[in-house]
Amino acid sequence: MLPNSLEFVSVSKVYGSTKAVESVSFAVEKGQFFSILGSSGCGKTTLLRLVAGFEQPDSGKILLDGEDISKLPPNRRPVNTVFQNYALFPHLTIFENIAFGLRVQKKPESYIKKEVAKMLELIQMEEHGFKKPHQISGGQKQRVAIARALINRPRLLLLDEPLAALDLKLRQKMLLELDLIHDEVGITFLFVTHDQSEAMAVSDKIAVMHKGIVEQIGTPAELYETPKSSFVAAFIGDTNFLDGAVSDKPSKEYCRLEIDNFPDVICFNDKKLNVGDSVHLTVRPEKIHISKEKPQLGEEHNLFEAEVCDVVYKGDHTKYWVDTHGQRFAITQQHSRFLLDVTPITWRDRVWIWWHRDDAYMLERYNLKDTTLTEMPSETIGEVTEEEIE
Numbered sequence: 001m002l003p004n005s006l007e008f009v010s011v012s013k014v015y016g017s018t019k020a021v022e023s024v025s026f027a028v029e030k031g032q033f034f035s036i037l038g039s040s041g042c043g044k045t046t047l048l049r050l051v052a053g054f055e056q057p058d059s060g061k062i063l064l065d066g067e068d069i070s071k072l073p074p075n076r077r078p079v080n081t082v083f084q085n086y087a088l089f090p091h092l093t094i095f096e097n098i099a100f101g102l103r104v105q106k107k108p109e110s111y112i113k114k115e116v117a118k119m120l121e122l123i124q125m126e127e128h129g130f131k132k133p134h135q136i137s138g139g140q141k142q143r144v145a146i147a148r149a150l151i152n153r154p155r156l157l158l159l160d161e162p163l164a165a166l167d168l169k170l171r172q173k174m175l176l177e178l179d180l181i182h183d184e185v186g187i188t189f190l191f192v193t194h195d196q197s198e199a200m201a202v203s204d205k206i207a208v209m210h211k212g213i214v215e216q217i218g219t220p221a222e223l224y225e226t227p228k229s230s231f232v233a234a235f236i237g238d239t240n241f242l243d244g245a246v247s248d249k250p251s252k253e254y255c256r257l258e259i260d261n262f263p264d265v266i267c268f269n270d271k272k273l274n275v276g277d278s279v280h281l282t283v284r285p286e287k288i289h290i291s292k293e294k295p296q297l298g299e300e301h302n303l304f305e306a307e308v309c310d311v312v313y314k315g316d317h318t319k320y321w322v323d324t325h326g327q328r329f330a331i332t333q334q335h336s337r338f339l340l341d342v343t344p345i346t347w348r349d350r351v352w353i354w355w356h357r358d359d360a361y362m363l364e365r366y367n368l369k370d371t372t373l374t375e376m377p378s379e380t381i382g383e384v385t386e387e388e389i390e
Helices: 044-052 094-104 110-122 138-150 168-185 196-202 222-226 230-235
Strands: 004-015 017-028 033-037 059-064 081-082 157-160 190-194 205-210 213-218 240-248 252-261 262-268 276-283 288-290 300-315 317-324 327-334 350-356 360-362
Touching: 004 190, 017 044, 017 059, 017 190, 017 213, 033 110, 033 196, 033 262, 044 059, 044 081, 044 157, 044 190, 081 138, 094 110, 110 138, 110 168, 138 168, 168 196, 168 262, 190 196, 196 222, 205 222, 205 230, 213 222, 213 230, 230 276, 240 262, 240 327, 252 276, 262 276, 262 300, 262 317, 262 360, 288 327, 317 350
Parallel strands: 033 190, 033 205, 081 157, 157 190
Antiparallel strands: 004 017, 004 059, 205 213, 240 252, 240 276, 252 262, 276 360, 288 350, 300 317, 300 350, 317 327
16 A cells, blocks of 8 residues: 555534534545545535645644644645636746746746746647737646646645536546646645546545535445445435335345335345344446336346336436336436337336346445435436435
C-alpha cells in the first residue's frame, strides 16, 4: 500500500447551528485520483476549503504527508486549487496566467519560460500562449486553470466542481483530459463533485458524503455493486428497493425473504442473517431481465409476472417501469441487436421479469427518507414514493 498523502482525523466544522462536517476521518493515498461526491449542502466543499486553508476546523486534524497543516495559512500549504469559475486574470495572456505563481516566487525568466512551455504542451495549448482568456473556449480556460495550479508543483491538487460550467459533451471530453493529466503528473488529486457519473469515470476511490458525514468510501465498482446504505445505493446510479424479513434458509449461502403482499424472494445471504431478521434489498435496473415470453429458468432466479407502466427509449437502451403485485420496478434493457427487427415491449403489456438470486444486494443501513433519486418518474421510483424522499 502506498503512503497516505492526505488524512482527515475526526474533522468537524460547524456554521451556527449547522454541522457542515461531522467527525470525518479518512485517508487518501499518494498519487490517487480521489473524489468527494455528494449533493449540495453535504459538506464536500467545506472539506476542500478546510484542506486549502480557507476555513479552519473546529476540531480534528488534517495531515498532509504526515504533517498537521490544520493551522497553516493558505499560502504556506503545498496545495493548489482549481475553481469552478476558472479565476483567470482577464488582462493577462494565457502564458502569463500560467506563469503567475512562478513570478510571485521570483523564479528566473529562463526557468519560467521552460516550465510554462511544458505546461502548455501538457494541456495541448502550445499555440495559444499569446491569447487572452476571452479569446479561448470554456474547456481551454479550464485547462489553463489546471496548468496554472500545477506549475507550482503542489503535493496536492484540489478541484472544486471544475467542470460544472461546461456543457455535457465538453465535460465528457475534459474528464478524459483531466484523467490523462493526472496520469502524466502523478500527484494526488482531490476532486469535489455532485455528479456521480464524473466521479465514477475518473476516480481511484470515492467518498460519498451526506449531511456532513461520509456514508461510504470505495472504488467506483465497490460503491455501485456493494453499497452500504440506501442513500449510497440510490445516489450512485438507479436502483430498486425491497423490504422483508428472512423466513427460511434453504442453504448456507442463500435465504428466503418474506415480503408483505409479495411473493417470496431468494437472495444471497452475504450478511449471514438469521430467520426473523429484517432485510433491505437493492436490485439494479440492469440486473433485471424483461420479456413477453415466460422464460424457462431454474431455482436460482426470482421470476414474476408484471405489467408495463412506462417506457422510455434512450437509443442504446430502453428503460421500463413495471408493476408486479403492487411493487414497482425500474428495468434497463441494453440494445445489443438491431431494435427494428424486434417487436417492442410497450405500455400496458403483460411481461415476465426476473433476476438471478446473486444479483440483489443486502444493505447494512436503511436511510431512504434522506434519499434523492434521478432519471425516474417521481411516482414510479421502484417502491420509493415522493413522501419517503421528502
